[in-house]
Amino acid sequence: MGRAEKFSASFSRVFAPLIDLVYPPRCPLCGVAIAENGGLCGSCWAELVIPGEPACASCSRPFPPGIAGGTTQCAVCLHDPPRHAGIAAATLYNDASRRLILAYKHGRKIALAGQLGRLMAAKLPEPGEVPPLLVPVPLHRWRLWRRGFNQAALLAHELTRHGKGELAVDALVRRKATPMLGGMRRKARQRALSGAIEVPRRRAELVRGRDVILVDDVLTSGATTSACITALQKAGAVTVKICCFSRVLDESLHGDAAAAVTMRARKT
Template sequence: MRMQAAVQLVYPPQCLTCDALVTTDFGLCAACWRETPFVSGLVCDCCGVPLPGEETGGPVQCDDCLAVARPWSRGRAALLYWDNARKMVMALKHGDRVDLARPAAGWLHRAARPLLAPDTLIAPVPLHWTRLIRRRYNQSALLAAALGRLADLPHCPDLLIRRRNTRSQEGRDRSARFVNVHEAFRVNRKRDWMMQGRPVLLVDDVMTSGATLAACAEACLAEGAARVDVIVLCRVAKDA
């Protein structure tokens, strides 16, 4: 404790996204907190996007989830993909800011609480091995591992394999996104025993159309998962 206090005197904690001083490690200053769109209140039970109105006690769904059948059961998001949230995702994904996974896992844990059962297996959306070599880490796997530690639940980083290097989803419309990832994922034969008859919680950094998560969920269900839920750090909303 004394050593930690001495370190903080020499290197006082700074905001995650700016140089402002904060009171605790891995925190946001007041200005950055105001610019970080945390999800709260009534949300779609399937994808986690915020909805207008008051909570009624029962599950509700957004227009997208009513129009497009989701293979997973329930979903949540910690943040909306704009302002400071987008900045942090880009820093984690492309800027080597792996330190962001720790506070992000806390936000994920809070959002995912309705989805966590005692026997839940946590698994990330995988990168193709060629992309993993270039990036050196899978940001979704970092988030999933940190969430597993917080929730005290098992985490399997290689439950799923991306069997082809799909092109970027950016700039594609909804239909093209689903075509791009169709049958792009399979369950790792060395790990399939871990999810037999138990719920799986898939973790990803951003959900836009839900195509990637749908392909992953279908692969899990086809190989024996009892149920699949999804949790993402950021949800792209139409008015974002």
């Protein structure tokens, strides 16, 4: 932690009681009073689905109780072996995680990055002697201009604060704007993303020979993630692991609800 961050943390601790008196802490989902800022009330916390074991050895897709984990792979990974080195998801996508993401990303409550980042950090191991690069999924400059911030970059910064790696916020760039991917077939998504994401020449040396953690708020179809992995591996990344706050598992949803949830999640 740098000097500026230490000062900021000390400043926050000193003035936190006064701030809480003027602005009483509220749950960001339901608005009920809570003990301190940066958390959820008990009821809303209970609504979040935290993935655990048993799970797929390759992608951490949860298995039903009774199925052995360890080296067991899910049917999806057996059919189409992933190019990533694993998925670390803080939550599975449901109504509670959706509301948190909407408040954070579209409601512009960027202070939620700290809370989301803590949950994500808990899913990552302590880094080794050479820390991995924390690389956020990039936004095109026009979308960044409209929104005012890159939600994935803020989460990557939080993971850096928790000691999970070295931040490389500009290791990926999105060279061209892409349409909304929701509802597109796989080949159409691939065409839309072709050549859209790359490692800029000035950052290629940083990526080469390094393990990378690709950071995003929501993992849906994986089309954008796949384009990022392609760019990072082309630049010489050794491994690419995915870390996200929420992961959409379409097989856990049904009918129109699945389509509606997936569409909402893909509004990046």
